[in-house]
Amino acid sequence: MNTALVSLETLPRTAGPRPWTGPFAPPVRPLDVLGVPGQINLDYAATAPCARAAADAVTELLPWYASVHRGAGELSKRCTLAYERARRSVAGFLGARPGDEVIFTRNTTDALNLLAHALPATTTVVTFASEHHANLLPWPAGAVRLPVPASPGAAVRALDAALRELRRGTDPVRPVLVAVTGAGNVTGERWPVAELARVAHRHGARIAVDAAQLAPHAPVDIATLGVDHVAVSGHKLYAPFGAGALVGRGDWLDAAPPYLAGGGASAYVGPATHQVRWASGPARHEAGTPNLLGAVALGAVCAALGDADRDELHDREQALLARLRAGLAAVPGVEELRVFDAAAPRVGIVSFVVAGRDSAVVAAELATAGIGVRDGLFCAHPLTRRLIAEAAARRGWRNPPATALRASIGLGSTTEHVDRLLAALGRR
Template sequence: MTVTLVPPPAPQPPAVADPLDVLGVPGQVNLDYAATAPCARAAADAVAELLPWYASVHRGAGALSRRCTLAYERARQAVGDFLGARAGDHVVFTRNTTDALNLLARALPAGTTVVTFGGEHHANLLPWPRGSVRLPVPPDPAGALRALDAALGELRGPDPSGPRSAQHGPPVLVAVTAASNVTGERWPVAELARVARRHGARIAVDAAQLAPHAPVDVAALDVDYLALSGHKLYAPFGAGVLVGRADWLDAAPPYLAGGGATSHVGAATHDVRWATGPARHEAGTPNLLGAVALAAVCTALADADRAALHDAEQALLTRLREGLAALPHVLELRMFGPAAPRVGIVSFVVAGRDSTQVAAELAAAYDIGVRDGLFCAHPLARRLLDEAAARSGRRDLPPTALRASIGLGSTTGHVDRLLAALAALA
């Protein structure tokens, strides 16, 4: 008998992990991305690679410090590129969106009026100076444009010569979210920027909720400032960013006074020259790992097929919203019409049930994590709860809401598990 020797199969190269895979705990369904998104593999890998080299930034001549300084400044460049920063923009690392917008508030020229809408997260309501203008939540995106145009026209007064220059009258800053953290509905940022330009106003955008779901480009949108948080962008290591025009930032006192923010400190108390550029507002030892993690996720997203990711998320979002609409006693909260563009965030109430109790039962009995409360947007959330009660005619709605939010790593199984649990609880 002839025996034929079959060579063993050639070894296969190990599967390459997707840098946008998210880390999680088996069995747990995380539907609270809008608060803090899970960590992407790209962020975890970037941090693990740098940890053996971890050392000071901008403060040492040794190999470790030089490598960390290079990693930090490369991270700044990567984040700036991801967000479409212009040649003259600063990219300032902060702790989160709240920190970034507080920094901008401290940098406003004296006499600046800030115009916001009542639909903002507290991070974009509370830092601004007294005398700021808060416009009502509009019924639709077109209403936002009309309201802003009217408000800026009133602030600036008639200008028979045409579009206003930024130098005409006291400065005005429009501060608006790109996507609501309560409803996920998107605001018409580019159109609002055009209205602001027409009146010689600047515009700052809270992109914390939009950036994880869709491309955001400062130059393409023609906005002056943009803020976001790494922990909502799959890089949960405590870093955020403020990107925007240099003039106000370089003219303002440092956000924090301390080492790294100075170019000279003399013996006399007031003999201090502050640095220009991002360093002016980054005193102290920076969050190197947070910056590197954020940059790694930005790079991975820039290399990904964002259109395909968007389509997959929108299919899940539709499944979630249609499933909630089919449940008796469940009401979705919204600002605009039901077909308004939105990201993967849905807030809702279960009539006759306390939202905190429902969230606790979802966690304890079904291993599902959602958010309950007013989502750090109290004026908006309370208004939407009142409107939901008026639309439905129900008097048994709770005083707070539930929020389910999805993103990378979310599946139809996760959505269906929530819907089944809510059906059982309701």
């Protein structure tokens, strides 16, 4: 059967890890990653390596590469089918509800900027000072930035108090959006998303989750968590080629002017200037020729992860993470950065500082040994500076480093990788 001739409406719309079966389901692909022999990549939190599932899906589609939603030929039909199938794969992977929209973007930053663009004019945004820049900078003037909480419970209580005060004496239907991370990109600590969502909804607010760091490491189910919007990046999810997604409720998005004005976003264009009727649904904010290969790569990884045993992957990663953290704690002069208690749940990310050493110099030395880590402030400048100061205070350092180091793991990471990093730091 020629899939290029099949209407997209024949594909089931059920949400779940694998939203359809039969001849139109994406193939089950291996869940491993590409790499370069001799190079140890411990920088997954910045950009994860390419999954073989993504590479294979793109390679298979390339001979058919053509327009999407813009042609009647066989190539165009097949590419349109692949693009929309990827959209549904992302929806299933993230547990989208019936009626939720999946809008392809460039990355999480682009997705949250799209959401900021679509906010009703009187919306107040509430977030925490511990956010990545992608969840700090897009929001309009007047956003409420809550202090960095000392614990997950403190975050829930602070949000409850802030929303109660915000609602006092104001229009009870005035739109409020809470914007939080699922897992911190500096420390890897997981945030109490479901509890924060319950608090937000109790006060008539919506909640958006930056899941860039959480989705690669743990299931993210929009319906179960009770959140309104989720943003993800393909390059964090083992899917290069420059795609991300904003997934969730579509009413604000359908009421807003297009993020980009152009072909595809318009349902009708008349002869008069600005005589335009805009499309509804994802097309409204996907003007121009879409990033087909990026979407297909992301969809392929979502399908592969949806077929995987996430509990087994989680247990394996947590064992590596425990080995990494214990090893760092045993290296003289090394101190881990953290927001919450040391025992708080986290994904495979650890940031740390080395007493008396410039982080960029340490990272360069590690690179000569074939070990790649990140150094800097991790696009979370206010938080990272604060955590460096707190780490120095815990250890009694008089002159803390200006920046930090970050080691992050995921699919493809091994005990050898962790042990070689620890050995190299011990020899510094």
